[in-house]
Amino acid sequence: xxxxxxxxxxxxxxxxxxxxxxxxxxxxxxxxxxxxxxxxxxxxxxxxxxxxxxxxxxxxxxxxxxxxxxxxxxxxxxxxxxxxxxxxxxxxxxxxxxxxxxxxxxxxxxxxxxxxxxxxxxxxxxxxxxxxxxxxxxxxxxxxxxxxxxxxxxxxxxxxxxxxxxxxxxxxxxxxxxxxxxxxxxxxxxxxxxxxxxxxxxxxxxxxxxxxxxxxxxxxxxxxxxxxxxxxxxxxxxxxxxxxxxxxxxxxxxxxxxxxxxxxxxxxxxxxxxxxxxxxxxxxxxxxxxxxxxxxxxxxxxxxxxxxxxxxxxxxxxxxxxxxxxxxxxxxxxxxxxxxxxxxxxxxxxxxxxxxxxxxxxxxxxxxxxxxxxxxxxxxxxxxxxxxxxxxxxxxxxxxxxxxxxxxxxxxxxxxxxxxxxxxxxxxxxxxxxxxxxxxxxxxxxxxxxxxxxxxxxxxxxxxxxxxxxxxxxxxxxxxxxxxxxxxxxxxxxxxxxxxxxxxxxxxxxxxxxxxxxxxxxxxxxxxxxxxxxxxxxxxxxxxxxxxxxxxxxxxxxxxxxxxxxxxxxxxxxxxxxxxxxxxxxxxxxxxxxxxxxxxxxxxxxxxxxxxxxxxxxxxxxxxxxxxxxxxxxxxxxxxxxxxxxxxx
Numbered sequence: 334x335x336x337x338x339x340x341x342x343x344x345x346x347x348x349x350x351x352x353x354x355x356x357x358x359x360x361x362x363x364x365x366x367x368x369x370x371x372x373x374x375x376x377x378x379x380x381x382x383x384x385x386x387x388x389x390x391x392x393x394x395x396x397x398x399x400x401x402x403x404x405x406x407x408x409x410x411x412x413x414x415x416x417x418x419x420x421x422x423x424x425x426x427x428x429x430x431x432x433x434x435x436x437x438x439x440x441x442x443x444x445x446x447x448x449x450x451x452x453x454x455x456x457x458x459x460x461x462x463x464x465x466x467x468x469x470x471x472x473x474x475x476x477x478x479x480x481x482x483x484x485x486x487x488x489x490x491x492x493x494x495x496x497x498x499x500x501x502x503x504x505x506x507x508x509x510x511x512x513x514x515x516x517x518x519x520x521x522x523x524x525x526x527x528x529x530x531x532x533x534x535x536x537x538x539x540x541x542x543x544x545x546x547x548x549x550x551x552x553x554x555x556x557x558x559x560x561x562x563x564x565x566x567x568x569x570x571x572x573x574x575x576x577x578x579x580x581x582x583x584x585x586x587x588x589x590x591x592x593x594x595x596x597x598x599x600x601x602x603x604x605x606x607x608x609x610x611x612x613x614x615x616x617x618x619x620x621x622x623x624x625x626x627x628x629x630x631x632x633x634x635x636x637x638x639x640x641x642x643x644x645x646x647x648x649x650x651x652x653x654x655x656x657x658x659x660x661x662x663x664x665x666x667x668x669x670x671x672x673x674x675x676x677x678x679x680x681x682x683x684x685x686x687x688x689x690x691x692x693x694x695x696x697x698x699x700x701x702x703x704x705x706x707x708x709x710x711x712x713x714x715x716x717x718x719x720x721x722x723x724x725x726x727x728x729x730x731x732x733x734x735x736x737x738x739x740x741x742x743x744x745x746x747x748x749x750x751x752x753x754x755x756x757x758x759x760x761x762x763x764x765x766x767x768x769x770x771x772x773x774x775x776x777x778x779x780x781x782x783x784x785x786x787x788x789x790x791x792x793x794x795x796x797x798x799x800x801x802x803x804x805x806x807x808x809x810x811x812x813x814x815x816x817x818x819x820x821x822x823x824x825x826x827x828x829x830x831x832x833x834x835x836x837x838x839x840x841x842x843x844x845x846x847x848x849x850x851x852x853x854x855x856x857x858x859x860x861x862x863x864x865x866x867x868x869x870x871x872x873x874x875x876x877x878x879x880x881x882x883x884x885x886x887x888x889x890x891x892x893x894x895x896x897x898x899x900x901x902x903x904x905x906x907x908x909x910x911x912x913x914x915x916x917x918x919x920x921x922x923x924x925x926x927x928x929x930x931x932x933x934x935x936x937x938x939x940x941x942x943x944x945x946x947x948x949x950x951x952x953x954x955x956x957x958x959x960x961x962x963x964x965x966x967x968x969x970x971x972x973x974x975x976x977x978x979x980x981x982x
Contacts, residue, residue, distance in 0.1 A: 727743060
């Protein structure tokens with residue numbers, strides 16, 4: 334999925350932002366801002382939450398941009414002091430802070446994390462207290478969980494600083510017992526419940542309170558509060574959080590995990606004044622403030638839909654807002670209006686939007702998104718059709734020359750469009766330099782595209798677009814028929830086809846099951862696919878599922894990125910396909926094994942991985958698996974759906 338713009342280097346966590354000149358980019362497409370959607374973003378972007386992408390210990394009040402940063406000062410070094418000004422989840426440097434994410438309500442009404450740094454561990458909790466109709470007060474509690482190791486050892490110091498972010502107007506001043514922040518619309522007061530200590534040289538911008546962490550300390554807005562009051566508020570907010578998750582019944586613990594993942598990965602983008610959920614904070618910081626990937630962000634919408642209607646809509650609409658002037662949703666869009674003008678990513682948008690509509694039943698969502706979805710759907714048939722099949726590609730002319738992306742117009746660019754950056758399925762595929770197309774009829778792409786056509790035809794009918802519904806049904810029928818021709822009776826599977834030699838490829842991955850998404854398989858074919866491949870321990874069965882290439886493939890042993898590792902989106906899309914058939918046992922097994930894999934490192938380390946080792950069932954074994962990448966939670970969403978949403982055919 335994610336393009337490494339450094340070629341095939343898979344040290345993705347050290348990505349360097351792409352250098353370019355924004356003024357040379359194509360003309361921006363207008364953003365969707367219907368009255369309904371504008372009101373939705375306004376609802377989302379209010380109150381205290383961990384909106385700042387650069388630190389999970391910074392709490393920001395919107396719309397003012399007023400921030401409270403929690404920093405930690407270590408004074409025990411002989412030749413200097415160390416100050417932790419920001420904190421992120423999943424840092425891989427051995428000396429970096431370690432953050433174990435606790436519950437995080439979608440709306441920020443309760444957050445909880447444990448932070449370990451330089452041998453000390455602290456718990457940081459926050460809660461919101463409603464104060465009138467427009468604002469809420471913030472309560473922060475920092476509790477030391479490790480005592481100094483020896484008598485007389487210096488405790489760490491917590492530094493609570495207050496400032497305005499993103500060039501928002503306002504002023505902040507400190508008096509003896511309070512900090513006062515003045516924005517255009519309101520005045521906010523902050524108070525420390527703790528003993529203020531001398532820290533004249535704390536490296537922070539703006540007024541602050543410093544206090545030694547030899548006991549719990551609280552920092553609050555609005556009015557002074559006792560420690561007992563703060564603890565009671567946090568207990569109430571935690572109880573409300575738990576009660577909301579209990580609505581999921583037997584899936585309550587899964588709802589808790591998914592909400593926590595999305596909560597910590599949701600940020601505010603001041604560039605476009607919007608709330609979004611990028612894949613992870615570390616990726617976004619490395620890409621200049623935010624990065625939205627195509628199918629990842631649609632998956633974020635599906636994850637958010639279990640508990641936050643507004644956040645689900647926001648993610649789905651905002652990735653459509655990144656559509657290029659050519660009409661497609663780009664592989665990536667990042668801060669500074671930079672996006673991949675040469676390539677898209679797997680078409681899962683219409684399926685996602687239709688799923689949201691069936692859950693929330695609001696037609697304005699269909700009306701707002703249909704034009705973008707239709708343009709994207711047409712783009713695939715117009716720009717990625719070879720011999721009547723769909724293929725991956727990369728159009729070099731679509732990317733400004735001064736953006737350093739060596740993949741554009743190459744086989745690697747087409748790999749990036751597939752979302753499977755280094756999949757062995759494409760190792761020996763020919764790339765036509767003139768058409769800039771991968772010369773492989775891809776059953777995964779066609780399976781997703783037919784599902785997209787069908788979902789979009791349903792949407793068209795719902796909004797009264799009769800002609801477009803007919804058009805979409807026609808494209809669906811065409812590519813479903815082409816899929817049928819890629820069924821290999823001997824293998825019992827739909828296989829990719831080399832469009833130069835005409836030979837079917839023996840290499841199979843979970844994408845070969847995507848024709849189930851399109852209902853392109855007969856009942857008998859679906860049975861064979863499940864029995865002979867999905868449940869086969871030599872291919873996709875086993876304790877940890879689904880490997881991104883068959884276990885029998887020579888590349889499986891690589892266990893590097895898409896070469897054999899397990900990816901949440903693959904399991905999720907295969908599961909959606911199984912729901913179209915009478916495959917209850919296979920669905921249940923996939924759901925249970927996916928959940929077990931997800932919970933293994935979630936419970937132990939608080940990690941939700943970009944990908945997992947298909948032999949060991951862990952994600953921490955390589956550096957190229959982000960430790961807090963939200964689509965890993967799709968492994969939990971499968972089980973959530975299996976328990977709460979009966980399949981219908």
